[in-house]
Amino acid sequence: MSVQLCCLSFRAPYAGLVLDGVKTVESRWRPLLAPLENQTLAIHIAWRDWEGDEWRAVLSGALGMSGARIQELLDSGERFGRGVVAGLVDVGRTWLCPASLPEAELRHLERSAVLIGLQEKHLTHLSNPRWLKEPLKARGSRDLWTVEIPVKLLP
Helix, strand or coil: CEEEEEEEEEEECHHHHHHCCCCCEEEECCCCCHHHCCCEEEEEEEEEECCCCHHHHHHHHHCCCCHHHHHHHHHHHCCCCCCEEEEEEEEEEEEECCCCCCHHHHHHHHHHHCCCCCCCCEEEEEEEEEEEEEEEECCCCCCCEEEEEEHHHCC
């Protein structure tokens, strides 16, 4: 018996940051996750890393994490390896981030997204992250795709 869910590939370290509850806002140039509001999304860990270091600057700067804590998060995100469906997250509301926001609100969103430069991107709230009991090997895709997750792997 299995459960069929929409799945989205995230590059490292963002997949682990979502599943460890650090990243609670996803940003995209289009409203990709809007149709999934109030549904569960499977998280796939892509083979490739995110290009850029802004995530590290947000973790160490805005979130005040030590190098050791950042390494713990990176290690946690690699627990199942790459090329696997690793967990689930609940999808909330999607909205377009305006080009101009009060500084405090923008900084809050950047901390939640673990990314800078969110203006004019579609933001989606993510909640209730949970790791699967074991990874499910799967080939990722650029957009949303469907995955069958055996019930025995569900948290």
